[in-house]
Amino acid sequence: MKIDWQIKKKRGNFRPRLTYTITLESFEKKLAIHAVQVESHIPMIPGSHLSYCLPGEHERSPSWKPDRYHVFQVPYFKDGYTDGFIRLPFKDSGHYPEVVSSFKKLREAYEKKVRSVYACPPIEQTGSLGISEDTRSQIASGVTADRLLSLFG
Template sequence: MIIEWNINKKRGNFRPVLSYSIKLEEFEKELGLPQVVMESTIPEPPNSWSASCLPEKCERSGETCSTYRLYTPNHKKGEVEGKFTLPWRTDSDYPEIQDSFTRLRDHFETILKEAYNSHPVDLNGRLELSEETRKYIAGGLISQRFLEAVGF
């Protein structure tokens, strides 16, 4: 699994935007893995629909943030992209992003290892009549064939 992200913020009172993509590698898709869904610690600001945050408003006035949910792609599509509006911060430091993606990767790796340990199987079987049954019916079959050969 490859996780890539970028944080972009315009100068001024604009909020940063986190853009990310998560892509499964081919061998991961072939394992039929379930999605990993988790609550991240990436903060979602109040009124996250708004691209800006004015001084003394929302997170800049002390309002608390909720968090975003992260998930891995399903094994059929194999990739997911997303964008999150982040809270405005004077230092533009968001350690929660690295931490959350690391936790997502760790959960995914646990499931990946479990799936990988489920080995493939290709079993075939075949049975024939037992020797005992063959001996039991042999006399009757020979008699029947002999009678058919002589016209009975």
Template sequence: MRITWHIEKQRGNLRPQLSYSVILEGHEKGLALPYVRVESTIPEPPAAWQAHCHPGEHERAGAAPAGCYSLATPSHAMRGTGQTLRLPWRADNRYPEVEASFRQLREAFEAELAAARASEPMDEGGELTVSLELKRDMALAIVADRLLRLAK
């Protein structure tokens, strides 16, 4: 699995945007890994639909976050996944919870990967035929039937 992310903020009162993608490698897809989702510590700003946050509004006025974002990996059936999230405006432009949250996602994914790898492959077959006792019991009847057909 490969997680990449990028935070971009324009000058001024604009909120930063976090873009991320998660791509599974071939052997990970081959294990039919499920969709893994974690609740991150990345805060969703109030009125996250707004690209800006003016002084004295929302997070700049001390308003609590609307919650935290969920992060996810794709399932084995998907090529990859990506998302863009709006982050709260911060004067110092520091977002340490981003890397910590992606580490949390990686750990959850690795637990699923280890569980899938622990499920050993198998290739088993078998064959059953009529029992020897039944063959002996039927042999007389079969021979008698054939003799009667020849006699006709």
């Protein structure tokens, strides 16, 4: 699985925008792994439809405490690709270590599942059953007699 992301923010009171793509490798798609999802460390922000956050409002309010977090999910194995974007909370520092830690959390959960599923080896079985020796011995004389009669009849 490959995860690529970018954080961009305009100058001023604009919120940063996280865009990301998650792409499965071909061998991962062939494993048919059920989608894995994790709760990220990235808080959902109030008024997330707004591209800006003024001082004292929403996440820039001294009383704001995050109570919900975004969920990241590995793409469905038949698609093998997903993308998305999240408006991040405004931070004066411009540092977002929760983005890296969230993607690492997703990767670790997914790789655990990959190792578990990969441990289930492929199998191929064939078989054949014929008449049992017990039945053969019980009906042998009748079958032989029928065959002999069919030669003369």
